[in-house]
Amino acid sequence: xxxxxxxxxxxxxxxxxxxxxHLLLLLVTACLIAAGLLLSRNMTPLAVRQAVCVSxxxxxxxxxxxxxxxxxxxxxxxxxxxxxxxxxxxxxxAGLLSSLGSPxxxxxxxxxxxxxxxxxxxxxxxxxxxxxxxxxxxxFITWHSFLLHGIMVYLGxxxxxxxxxxxxLRDIRYVASLTGAICALAWLFNTVYNRISGDPIANLMFISxxxxxxxxxxxxxxxxxxxxxxxxLGQAFLPFFVTYGGILLVNRVRQHLxxxxxxxxxxxxxxxxx
Numbered sequence: 623x624x625x626x627x628x629x630x631x632x633x634x635x636x637x638x639x640x641x642x643x644h645l646l647l648l649l650v651t652a653c654l655i656a657a658g659l660l661l662s663r664n665m666t667p668l669a670v671r672q673a674v675c676v677s678x679x680x681x682x683x684x685x686x687x688x689x690x691x692x693x694x695x696x697x698x699x700x701x702x703x704x705x706x707x708x709x710x711x712x713x714x715x716a717g718l719l720s721s722l723g724s725p726x727x728x729x730x731x732x733x734x735x736x737x738x739x740x741x742x743x744x745x746x747x748x749x750x751x752x753x754x755x756x757x758x759x760x761x762f763i764t765w766h767s768f769l770l771h772g773i774m775v776y777l778g779x780x781x782x783x784x785x786x787x788x789x790x791l792r793d794i795r796y797v798a799s800l801t802g803a804i805c806a807l808a809w810l811f812n813t814v815y816n817r818i819s820g821d822p823i824a825n826l827m828f829i830s831x832x833x834x835x836x837x838x839x840x841x842x843x844x845x846x847x848x849x850x851x852x853x854x855l856g857q858a859f860l861p862f863f864v865t866y867g868g869i870l871l872v873n874r875v876r877q878h879l880x881x882x883x884x885x886x887x888x889x890x891x892x893x894x895x896x
Contacts, residue, residue: 623760630696631756639749643759648747651772658776659783670786671721674735677773678717685714688766700823701815707808707826709857710742712800713774719800730796732787736778738797741861743774751836782869789869798858805829805854829853 626634637643665673685706692704706714712734719731746767753767781787808826815824825831829850832842838853845852 626758626760627762628691628695629758629761634758634761636756637754637759637764639751639754641754644750644754647759647764647768651747651768655772655776655779659779662780662784665780665784667784667786670780670784673780674717674777675721677777678714678721681714681717681770681773684766684770685711688763691762701811702823702825705811705826707804707811709738709801709804709827710746710771710774712804713739713742713770713777715804716800717777729793730800732781733789733793733796734800735774736781736787737789737793737862737865738778738801739774740778741864743771743778746771747775749836751833755835778865789866791866794859794862794866797862801858802854805857809850809854827853827857 637647662670662673689704689706692698696703698704716731716734716739719727720735721731723731750764750767750771753761753764757764782789805827809829812824812826812830816822816830822831825833828838832839841852841856842849
């Protein structure tokens with residue numbers, strides 16, 4: 623079992639997307655997120671801050687372990703596999719801002735965790751394209767991926783449910799700025815690395831070339847030469863607006879249910895009076 627957990631791609635059959643193993647991992651992750659939120663229901667704002675700080679430290683530990691695995695065990699020189707400049711990698715930097723930053727930087731970190739992390743984490747959990755197509759379910763990379771993205775979703779929901787972070791529409795500037803900065807770094811790295819190596823392999827943030835077998839490939843074919851700016855803008859703005867719209871919808875439904883409950887109470891009181 624230990625050999626499988628740290629095996630190389632191809633040594634064991636991969637779990638595969640939408641397989642029973644994928645569904646099992648998805649179910650376990652969802653249950654752990656729900657359990658974490660249930661256990662966190664009485665957390666104070668300070669305790670939530672401490673949870674974000676501890677989770678960020680754990681995520682950095684997992685990321686460093688992954689980098690060591692890729693470089694030392696796999697012996698890979700593909701930067702796409704070990705350079706932490708992807709959308710979901712932003713949680714590493716947002717967590718630091720949320721834990722260690724000034725009030726402004728803390729707001730930037732919180733905004734990304736809550737308004738970007740939930741959608742980013744959920745999308746990967748549904749389509750773990752960088753783990754299950756290559757590795758079995760019982761593998762370090764697979765567990766790293768589901769832990770990372772599960773924690774992303776949990777922290778975002780935690781900040782919203784405990785109201786440590788209260789979303790504002792103007793916070794889009796923080797999320798877009800942080801995501802845009804990572805996109806700029808990724809594009810610069812991709813361009814320089816591909817030019818020096820002579821092999822257009824670097825594709826951090828999935829903004830420099832096609833990523834076959836994923837929805838990115840559809841965007842690549844549709845957008846042509848505008849692929850890079852479309853991908854950057856989409857990652858900078860779309861998750862925020864999806865989350866913001868979801869929050870508005872939940873609030874509307876909650877208000878409607880409250881009005882319905884109050885109306886029913888009034889009717890019951892009137893009926894008793896008769």
